[in-house]
Amino acid sequence: MLLAFRSAKLVALGYLSTAIGVLCALAVRLAVFGELHLLTLIFGASLIGEAVDYSIQLFVAHLAMGSKWETRRGLSRVRAGLTVALGTSLFGYAILAAMLFPALAQIAIFAIVGLGSAYASVLWLLPELLRQPARRAPKRLFESATFVLDRWRAALAGRRGAIVAATVVVVSVPGWLRLASDDDIHLLVKRDASLTAQERVIREAIGFEGGSQFFLVRGEDQETVLTRTEALVARLDKLVEQGDLRSVQALTRFVPSAQTQARDRKLLDARLFSDDKAVFNALVASHFRDDVARAYIAAHLEPHVPLRIETWLRLPMAEPYRQLWMGRLPEGGYAAIAFPIGAGERVLPALSAAVKGLPGVAFVDKAASVSSVFGKYRRSAGLWLVAALGVMLVSLAWRYGMKPACALAAPVTLSIGATLALFGYVGIPLNLFHWLALMLVLCVGSNYAVFLREGMVSDDGSRTWPGAIWAGVLLSALLSFGSLSLTSMPALQSFGMTLSVGIALSALLSPIGFETPVSGALAQEGC
Known part of the structure; x- marks a missing residue:
């Protein structure tokens, strides 16, 4: 963040928002359950990457408006995108809580409270600390990111986007046919x-x-x-x-x-x-x-x-x-x-x-009993994923209309399918944690298309640098969720690996469905 924004103040405010989210989540978690599960603590560390996305959007808007920065106008630029992103994320974690799996319920409550608190701090606390317009902005870096995004969007425009989507499906089919599952609990525990x-x-x-x-x-x-x-x-x-x-x-x-x-x-x-x-x-x-x-x-x-x-x-x-x-x-x-x-x-x-x-x-057979329970939850998680996709589509249609909603849902749907195909090709058997991670890919990955749609043009037609938002939230998510795949716990490795692959593909495919270049329509320069 320091290299991107060139401002220690913005970095400090970003960590402040995230710290508020994590501390509120810890307080509620301890008040409700009286103890802190190790998985919750490790997952909480990865939550930083998702929570900081909210402040990144505000910071980009602050820098983009330059001398025209006003708190009310700045918030109007990001409020809709943040709200939709928060809603889809909370929906995904609510599904985890509904799985009736104690550790997952604790993680879900931790995430819901943490993201909600971070969202509230971005809307009501950070703007009060950012009343002064930005003196300078890293225009070259932000415009470079937006240029790359425009070129990538152009590569996926029109028929090419449909061809890419069809290619992803065709290439994924053999991988889907190779998919297998293994619910053995011993695979989730790595003993010395x-x-x-x-x-x-x-x-x-x-x-x-x-x-x-x-x-x-x-x-x-x-x-x-x-x-x-x-x-x-x-x-x-x-x-x-x-x-x-x-x-x-x-x-x-x-x-x-x-x-x-x-x-x-x-x-x-x-x-x-x-x-x-x-x-x-x-x-x-x-x-x-x-x-x-x-x-x-x-x-x-x-x-x-x-x-x-x-x-x-x-x-x-x-x-x-x-x-x-x-x-x-x-x-x-x-x-x-x-x-x-x-x-x-x-x-x-x-x-x-x-x-x-x-x-x-x-x-x-205790291990077999637990493995049987894991298998039951895994099968249920697959059905929950399909249901969640339907509910998310309805939610997006309520705000944007059915056709734009389908365009916004297409990238994350393709990324989930491609992630499953990848596991089939490399021979990784699926377990409960893969499917739970795919639920979060659905909810978090859909945010990238939403961010692009909400961030293309502001109310006054000025530039919003969507490429900066797109790159910033992608890198923060990969750094946080990717860290889970580096742990020594196989369960968290499965979780982090699935999230990393799914979110990366969601971001890469997010321009699919836009009928005009992401920032090509920005004829006016607002800063």
Whole structure:
């Protein structure tokens, strides 16, 4: 901004407007949710580029009017364009809030408050601080930008624009046919390889993997839970024998059901303790002390008291395995957990099939469940995008008429299609964050055509330098949203990459639909 406007004051005012937006968004966000999500904080940093667009338009109008600058007249030049741009952006973020995804709702509220506050500061605060006309303006730079825009507009004028649009569609079709989706939640999380390896070593050392797959066993009482767990373990042991699992970690490995304990005791009575002397000799031969061997035999001869879960939990040996017992549930009954150790992706169907016919037993795959939810939202997001395009078209038609509205909506629609085709060509599978970013491309990208239409000619016919606005808002958006694609979080990378490509294409295609050169009709020089 400093290189473009050559004014430290304008740069400071631009940051002031953006800071007001970010601080108001933070205040409302903390007041509503009481905490700040990391995604919200990172996304808030990228919001700077969109919020500063509003002040850029005001600054260009201020410099363009020169000695003729008046606050009221200056605001009349930019108010309509800013309002339409704000409305389309707020509509896009409102769609994010309607997705009922907690993190996205927080981001949407942050953006809505931030952009609204920045918009208000540009209309009511900055003009009060810009009462004095500009002493000088970087005419050469601004006119160069407008010259480039005029040439680009001329290249897309008339039939050539229709040919370009048709070419974009034709070239995009093969890419659309190659599109694929992947909702695997693991693709959205980038974990440090060394930490992952250390975690694996620790889990193997303590004999507990605690992966995202487990079995939930419920019952009306403890005995029912143990009985059902034993039935489950019997099935899973077959997978262990086949080499599909390393082992099964379950509560019944330590506390069998009362029925199993009674059966095992009868088997001991019949096979081992029928001859006490033979048992004593066997224990002594195994290096048990005489008194310990006699105490063991005496304990077995006492009336049988089954081992209960509460008794086992009090033992030191139970400490690493307490998570296997969930205890009484708030809704009634009891529950336990069993972990399949060494379960790979290949064995997941067999694990899911192992619970068939077992009452009260369910296989839980947390990652698959979240991935399924992501897939559901992704499909919904595609429908929301189509609906949003329709609503945006109606909104533009309300102000400009249906034919101009179609011309204004064409560039961003083509850019969305081309972005999807690009992902198809390079083999990038789509996930929820790609579609959410496309929603913002729709709402933010449509602003470029609106800015050009509103900024071509002022009420008095003087030059408004639309090329400066066009270049300024494009660069600020690419710098802010492009920074998201440089983060180490795959989710934000998808989000930022889609926004960067979509917005860049929207800006490049924005002159399509204008019947006269953007500034070729400007016969008068107002400064």
